Amino acid sequence: MEKELYYVNLNPISMETISPVKVNDGQLIEYEIEATPAEKKALEDLLHEVQAHDMELGNMFTFKHFDDQVGDIDRNEFQRGLNDVFEELYRLGTAETKQKIEEIHLINDDQ
Template sequence: MEKQTYYVNLNPISMDDVSPVRIPDSTLIQYEIEATPEELENLRFLLNETQDHDIEASNLFSFEHFDESITETDQHEYQRGMDKVFDTIYELGTPETKKLIKEIHLQNHEPKKNMRPRQQ
């Protein structure tokens, strides 16, 4: 399959924005990638899964007491999702995108210092 160029916008409100053209908005960080239709579908799935987990309504409003373990689990899941997203963007990225991701340290394979290890 032939790869095409796409631009990925990780705006928290609409994280699943992937466009075949660069959006003329200087406030957006757009990651240029080259992907086959299958690779693009996999990336969109990761983006949607991560965004859905980040904004689950059941986690925003609850009539039950606050449960810190649920919040921590959500943080871990969201961070794991974002790590997968950035790994995928890096893998599909153009040389410029790869350089940017390395420069601003978006790939993070170290244990998260602000989160306790996940309990099994």
Template structure:
């Protein structure tokens, strides 16, 4: 299957954006990847799933957001999702993307000491 170049946007507000062209906006964090349509679909799913855990809308209209154990679970799930997203960007990334990720140490192989797994 043929791979094509895409740009993954990790802006927290619109993290689900994947574009076939680089958007000329210096405020966006974009990573260049080479992906098949299947890989692109998986990346899109991961981005959307992670974005959903960033702010659980069901907790906004209840008092659940005051429950620290629920908030902690949401933080853990969001961080776990981001780790998967960054790893996939690295795996599919161009040489320049891989270098950028390595330079800023985005891939964290260490256990998250302050993050407890959900119960």
């Protein structure tokens, strides 16, 4: 399958949206990737999963968010997911995207 060019932003409101069109917004960091439809779908699923951990809706209406242990678990799950997102963005990324990610040291060099 042929790869197509897509743009990914990690804005919490629209994190799982992968667009074929670049958004010209100076405040928004977009990562350019080249992906097959299957790779795009897998990344969308990963983004959706990570976004779900960003703020567990169930914890908003309880006092769980005041429990440091529960909060730490949620934060750790979110961070692990975000690490996975950046690894996938790097893998699918164009040369410019790979350079951006390397510059901000978001890839684990221990692998």
